[in-house]
Amino acid sequence: MAILQSLRSLFCRFSRDERGVISTEMIIVTPLLVWIFLALFVYWDGFRAKNTAVKATVAVADMISRESASINSGYITGMHRVYRYATGAQRPSWMRVTLIQYSEASAGFRVLWSRSTDSSRAAVHSNRTIAEMRHNLPNITDADTLMVVETWQEWTPAFWVGLSEQVFYEMSTEKMRAQALLPIT
Template sequence: MKKFMSRFWKDEDGVITVETVIAVPFVALAFFATYVFFDLYRVNTASQKAAYIVADSISRQTEPVNVTFIEGMNTLHDILARTRNTTTMRVSSIGWSDQSDRYIAIWSVNTGLGPALGETELNGPMSARLPPIPQGETFVMVETSVDYTPLFNVGIAEQTFRQMIVTRPRFAPQVAFDDGSQLLEQDFGPGNCNDGPNLCSPAGS
């Protein structure tokens, strides 16, 4: 019995198989976790870059935009973000009123089922993230939302990446919106030529 136990203790047959059975699950878990972490970073970065591109594209518009245009920008965002999930977008034109000392939501369109931007939300905690502007100027704010679902369960929960990009109109004092019946554009405060030709007085003052 003593010799048998000695031979059994020294026998190394099957060691590689046992080590493989023990190690493979850990290696597989590390591989899947690494993939999910990199995919998480990729989606977040791609959605941020896509939001910047969309905001810049909207800011360059000199003609009034409409719902179809905004939905097309959402489709462009989906392509650029390279995400498997549906994304939503809210685009708003923001101004400032000296009379009420508040930001003004000139128009806002949400491509998802959520609400348009209201002035209560605009002048709440969100206002701390907005740049100061004088009355008569506007900026375009693009908010995007991308849902992320990991392909593998490695301890990372489903989450939503949200971006908020603020940019000034490039070639016009504001980006107007055509809702099908009228143009929604800045109509508050004393008009001056910096607000656009439609707000200039006949004398051009």
């Protein structure tokens, strides 16, 4: 009985003693706070990279839609450089540019031309592949043309906080402003 009584009083004294509580709490909470800080940094960077990719894709599509001279592969490569500069890309990125025309008779789009900066990752479009992505394209009138600019940007999180590597895909469609049919050379 005396042993139980002494253990009980020892436990009561220990439970009332607050020495070292702050350092114990710090040891428990600090890793959690560091992880939260890193997670916020990574998620913020991911949203920033995605948002920048969207804006750069729209800007490049708008620039191409205003072009009045013929376009060649060098021009597409130059637009890809503009995209990489606008996004500040450190990781690989690639781009596909396609000019399509709507035909009311066939109730579908046909590819006038398509170019890619990396055909191993983004093959050029055909009439079949454009037909498969019909639900992503806007409705336009007969014989109108659309410039479809697609970009892919790899993104790697700075720290592992539950996110893995991502490939951001963006697509922007612009109606041609200068000419109905933009030639490619």
